[in-house]
Amino acid sequence: METNLFEACETCLQDEPAATTARCPVHVDIALLCSELEKGEFKKAYKVLEKRIPFAGIIGMICDHPCETVCVRTQLDQAVQIHDLERAAVMYGRTPLKKIASAPKKNGKIAVVGGGISGITAAFELDKRGFQVTIFEADRRLGGRIWDYEGSLISKELIEEELKLIGRIGVRVVYNSSIGTGELKKLAQEYDAVYLGTGRWESELFINQETFQILDWPIFAGGRLINQEKSAAGRSNDSVIDSVSTAKRAALSIERFVKKISMTASREREGSYQTPLVYDMDDVITAQATMKTGETYTEEEAIQEAGRCLKCRCVTCLKACSHLQHFNVTPKSYGRQIQINESVIMGTRYANPMINSCTLCGLCKEQCPLGIGMKELVRETRESMVEKNKMPPSAHDFALRDMEFSNSSQFYLVKPPPSETTYKQLSRMEAEQGNPSNQGVTISAEKVKYLFYPGCQLSASCPDYVEKSYRYLLEKKTDGVGLMLGCCGAPADWAGRKDMMAESTQRIRRVWSELGEPIFILACSSCIGTFERYLPEIPYFSLWEVLEQLGLPEEAVSGKGRKLNVHDSCSTRNNQAVHESVRKLAFDLDYEIEELHYSKSRTKCCGYGGLVYFANKEQAEQFAVERILESGKDLLVYCAMCKDLFIEKGKRTFHILDLIFGNASDADALRTMPNLSDRHENRAVLKRKLLRELWGENEMEELKQPNDWNLQIPQEIWERMEKRFILLEDIKKVIEHAKVTGERFFNPEDESYLASHRIKYVTYWVRFAEQEDGIHVLSVYSHRMEVMKE
Ligand code: SF4
Ligand code: SF4
Ligand code: SF4
Structure with missing residues (x-):
């Protein structure tokens, strides 16, 4: 199987974050936050904040929300009011701090200089990573510029309550401790590393913008010291959430520095970035942001506003496809399941139904912004399953038998245009060929310009229209139109049967060549698909294009607008x-x-x-x-x-x-679909009728139906036959077999017989009673298990 098809699936954007989450410097899952809020689950929403932000109670209230600028809703109306929603999550969902189990401090000692936003964030992160942390704070209290927001965005009580966390996790704090360059050097010697979160420094610092290390010293910086330098993106800011982000990232660098592992590996997506996700806004309905009736959203207002969030995720293909929805997969997970299936558990109950439930329609590819589609992968998987003998015959057996029927003498036909001269010529050639299986198959000595190929399904459903279309073509296309009946091979293609597909296309190609390379006129969309893929050298028109050129028959009824x-x-x-x-x-x-x-x-x-x-x-x-x-x-x-x-x-x-x-x-x-048995009958009758009426060929022995013994089949048995894909001809074959071989069970109680016969992969059972008015079918059954004789 082609590995690049799997590789393409892996590029699927399904797991890519929303624009807002990617823009958020600490990557809060905004879509999840909004989902929880929309459900009124404020505590769960607060947990979403806590997962990415230490001191979420504070930061959630004062975050400067750079994410809002990139919300996809701005393309349509207004950004989701993420700042107000985060505040609602804190106000209605924050749970009072519980005792925190601190990790054993085995990894070393770290000094944190400055107890503002970035200092306490770094301290929290380093404590979590198993370091003994000491904060050196110049003031008599922690918090730094957090206190600037007191009274406007956040209450004193909430700040104090949140900052108690530092004491509870066991971080030491040294208050009123001003650190200058001299003290910093000393700390660098005493501690395994130092984090500098002072906001300003007395001299220029040379900070690596990726690792936040200062030169090659055991000193790292974060917070405003980074914000106010020109960032890699060329921005200069004083963002609260950027301070949290750089402190978290510097803490990771410190851990790697102390453990002497690469400080730069796998850090591509730290901080803000642009998501590759392209959200399909096609069906989005305009809705302005929810107004606040007070300073902050009420719970109801927050729920309403959270409902505006689109919970952006790429599900463009999934939205359009019942199959992907049914199995709850996107091409990425689908491709992985196929791979597991291929290598480990090919043939399990789950995967085969999934692989055989894709219609190979190709819509996913059209929908996907990256052009990823399942059609080719599923097709190849089916072929591979067939090759490895892992395709359950039950999945496609009926359709393949149907195709065989269409390409048997019952339906298959190739004829040049019926005319006085060709008819005589044909009769002579047929007689010369003398092969009964070629009846209805005539290769003309003359070149045929057009060949009408209506396909097997139209002939099964509406044989009448095939005849009318052909007669109309004969009438209008005076340069002659031949006729070919048969199946193009689409069922084999869909079933992964390359062998049958090749046989089918070779047959069509051979006829085309022997008739002098006519232009095909196709009336079935599946045939058009087959010709495009497998027979690109054969020129064709759809019947619809030809009818458009020829003009409509006079008797066609007006639609009256x-x-x-x-x-x-x-x-x-x-x-x-x-x-x-x-x-x-x-x-x-x-x-x-x-x-x-x-x-x-x-x-x-x-x-x-x-x-x-x-x-x-x-x-x-x-x-x-x-x-x-x-x-x-x-x-x-x-x-x-x-x-x-x-x-x-x-x-x-x-x-x-x-x-x-x-x-x-x-x-x-x-008009409902003819039943499965009638679909065969319609094709066979169509062939006989056309042969008789257009080429003057009488019904041939070969095409006569087998004895039907005046079969009496009640309605419920017909319904059962449809459900189990049992044809009338299958029943006839079972009875015929029973009569010829004498192999049948007799039940003296009701004088009925029970007989079975295996046709290809299926064993059919028929219970029947012979009465004066014919054979009454009492029940039918089929299964794939073979009854073996010992
Ligand atoms: S609609 Fe929601 S998930 Fe999408 S970008 Fe906006 S806030 Fe983020
Ligand atoms: S090919 Fe069609 S049925 Fe199959 S996954 Fe794609 S859209 Fe769905
Ligand atoms: S449309 Fe489907 S396959 Fe394409 S990126 Fe989105 S989820 Fe992945």
Whole structure:
């Protein structure tokens, strides 16, 4: 697997802090603070402050809040009032100081010169790191300029209460002790290191701006001594919170200095920096800052203001994707889980459902400011699981069998345009080939200019529209349009089956070459996705572009100005020509389009992509429901599966062909998906009909359906069959097998038989009774366990 896909996931911004937290010199988690306040959890909010700020009761009240200037809300209205919120956290959440268990003082002795903001912060930090600390304070009390705020921003009682902490943690204080250069030198000799937090000094100090060491002496500085020097960012300030920050950082340098370890390692993100996080403001509603009715916020006002905080975190992809939400992962954690899975526990119950529940729609990549997406990684993971035999067959078995059916003689067909001359030529060539498995497959001696390839799902859901579209193309494109029926291989691609995918694309490539390299006309978005990725050499148009060029059939019904929401298919998210032609066709039919928030290159998946419908139906339904919730009008789609899934969830949905070849009626908008067995039958019948009516070929033996013994199947059994992906033809095969081999159990009580038959990876069981009016199916069941004969 490509390692750079994992590397890309690692660059995800998910864990990057909000702009305010990065700007805060001590990195208070502002989003968390606001979350707690919003819940009315003032004590917890205060703990958020305490985690990053010593003496949070003081600093929280007087902080000069540089963070507010970078709050992303300033792009829209006003910054979150962080200063007032911090004050509210202190006022309503501060808990009286308890006794603090001081760490054993084994690491050495430190002198702190100055007992102001930075001095007491450094002392607190160094005490926590196991140093015996002594503060030398020139005044008769600690606090320095904190007292300048007394009465305006903070009360005397609160300052005194908070400063008692110094005594409680066992820091010694020497009051009325003025330290000059001579005393400083002495302290440097007596102590393991000295912290200088005096705000001013009598001579110039040469302070390293990264480690805060003065020259190579055992002396470090912080607080105003740093603030008032030109900082690396070119700023000069007298910030309270910068003083706290530099004191904390100098304390770390002192610890490393004493322990003789690198003072510079891993310190890139200390102090203020700019977060790489790009917060998506698209859905943010304007709200002015909450007004204070007094000096400070009341609890209610604080709760309201905290609600304005967006709790910035990059969840742009997560917000848009039901799958990421369901598993609560972002690409970073997703990539890590895949890696663990690959190397250690591949095949566990948890990871496989996750990997098989991504629709491979690619929206995450479109949403991400860094262009990180899961599509390629999940695709490769599935391929790797298949290669290592770790992919549970149950996840994709039905879809792959469906694909095999579409590429079997039941549906597969290649025909040049039906005309008098070619028809005769074809019949002759077929007779010469004489191979029954090639029935319906005719390679023309003549070059074919266009080849209509409607795909297997449209043919399964609306075979009628395939026929009408083809007849219309034949009528309008006088230079001839051939027909190819089959499956493009998308299920194999989604299932990680490279072998089947290669076989499928080779088949298409071979036909293209043998027919003289015609231009394909595609009517299915998945086919377009497959052609773009695997068959780039084959030129194609979407049917919608061709219809736009040819003009609409006369009988197409006018929309009379009706409004529709277009749901673009995710497999054509980057195909502008498709987006435009569908809209143009709707416009020409007099419909008005109201664009959805997620449309065109940012469209969402309907839930069918990536075979999620088969691997995790509940997840597929979440996709459909979420998409439906976005739309207030009838939907207009151009993929048969999108239509089927939306209607299954109760949404009125038109396929573009409903507007062109249908009646655009309520019946069209609500027509439910044919059941799984009928989807096969529809394809087989379509092939037989077209062969008969356009090429004059009568129904061939090969294509006849197996005996159906006049099967009687009650409604509840049909429903069970749908749920367990059991087809009518599976039931017929079981009964056929029982009849041919005689292998069946007889229950004399109700004269019923029980028979089983394994088809590929699945064993099917059918209980049935033979009666005069036919065979009555009494129950059906399937499982993946194989019944072995001893
Ligand atoms: S909205 Fe909240 S988390 Fe985001 S930048 Fe502003 S204060 Fe910080
Ligand atoms: S479902 Fe789509 S948006 Fe979600 S992770 Fe997969 S590719 Fe990305
Ligand atoms: S959008 Fe998703 S993948 Fe991209 S940075 Fe944000 S969380 Fe990470």
